[in-house]
Amino acid sequence: MPMLKLGQINALFEMHNYSNLFLIANTDCHRTAYLDKAVSAIISKICHHYQNSASTSSIQRYKPVNIMIIIMGGGYDTRSFKMIEHNLVNSVNPPPLLQRRRKWRWVKLFKRRRQQQPNPLDNLPPSKQYNLQCYELDLPQVVQTKRRLIQSRLSRRRPWFSTVNESVNTPSFFEVDFNNLNQTKKVLKNIVSSNETHPTANIILFEGVMIYLDKGVPHALLEVCSEVLQTSGSDNNYLCFADRLDNIPGGDEELARVEMNNTGWELVDWLSKPGLARHMGVASLK
Numbered sequence: 001m002p003m004l005k006l007g008q009i010n011a012l013f014e015m016h017n018y019s020n021l022f023l024i025a026n027t028d029c030h031r032t033a034y035l036d037k038a039v040s041a042i043i044s045k046i047c048h049h050y051q052n053s054a055s056t057s058s059i060q061r062y063k064p065v066n067i068m069i070i071i072m073g074g075g076y077d078t079r080s081f082k083m084i085e086h087n088l089v090n091s092v093n094p095p096p097l098l099q100r101r102r103k104w105r106w107v108k109l110f111k112r113r114r115q116q117q118p119n120p121l122d123n124l125p126p127s128k129q130y131n132l133q134c135y136e137l138d139l140p141q142v143v144q145t146k147r148r149l150i151q152s153r154l155s156r157r158r159p160w161f162s163t164v165n166e167s168v169n170t171p172s173f174f175e176v177d178f179n180n181l182n183q184t185k186k187v188l189k190n191i192v193s194s195n196e197t198h199p200t201a202n203i204i205l206f207e208g209v210m211i212y213l214d215k216g217v218p219h220a221l222l223e224v225c226s227e228v229l230q231t232s233g234s235d236n237n238y239l240c241f242a243d244r245l246d247n248i249p250g251g252d253e254e255l256a257r258v259e260m261n262n263t264g265w266e267l268v269d270w271l272s273k274p275g276l277a278r279h280m281g282v283a284s285l286k
């Protein structure tokens with residue numbers, strides 16, 4: 001099947017069901033690209049439904065959808081910053097530094113990037129359609145180092161981040177050891193219940209972290225995630241992963257379906273690849 005560009009994929013939202021779309025999109029084996037595409041497609045789908053649903057009042061239609069992304073084992077990855085950045089660059093009122101001083105540098109950078117390799121995040125809907133709140137969880141020492149790096153490096157590389165006003169949600173960081181399931185559940189519950197914006201959609205993301213966890217923990221962690229999201233009050237709860245799930249020795253989709261089913265999820269898309277974090281997929285809460 002020929003690989004579709006994300007623009008084409010989004011245009012097809014109306015014509016195909018969700019699962020088919022992901023199957024078309026998933027010819028790319030790179031885990032970061034896969035997850036960027038998956039998250040972009042989920043956000044696009046939610047915004048599209050919200051804008052076009054008969055149950056959305058005309059007043060609500062002008063309000064952005066609140067989307068919460070919880071990144072498990074975010075490490076030194078910058079996905080949450082990249083997503084917020086995309087949201088801001090596309091906004092009507094970008095931060096002044098981004099708007100004036102860095103304008104041409106940014107335009108050039110984005111053009112170059114687009115020509116060389118289309119960025120899946122370019123396909124995110126216009127920023128006025130959604131608010132993003134990102135949470136990252138990792139081991140205490142990693143979170144502490146990341147906080148320090150953000151202070152020292154982020155302000156140099158992305159100076160406009162320090163000028164954004166309070167309406168822009170910068171990522172929040174939480175220290176947790178996933179091998180301690182009670183502690184993880186508590187932290188996740190706090191995040192879900194403390195979010196005053198009542199997200200329309202919640203997305204939990206795992207990328208290359210389950211491979212480091214104790215035996216049986218990846219399975220239990222999926223259960224913890226589904227249990228916590230059951231209490232979120234939202235109808236749109238998703239799991240995106242590029243990791244090594246329990247109980248799937250190879251890349252068998254049927255076993256993946258069973259593993260998801262046993263942990264409170266329904267598999268929406270599946271793609272296996274070589275390597276340690278060999279299981280890539282998307283699931284929705286049952």
Ligand SMILES: C[S@@+](CC[C@H](N)C(=O)[O-])C[C@H]1O[C@@H](n2cnc3c(N)ncnc32)[C@H](O)[C@@H]1O
Nearest residue numbers: 073074075077138139177178179207208209212
């Ligand atoms: C290979 S890195 C992946 C980082 C990021 N997701 C990415 O793809 O760039 C694995 C991450 O999992 C985190 N991790 C490993 N064991 C953990 C545990 N028991 N609890 C929480 N995080 C853990 C590590 O600190 C590290 O940041």
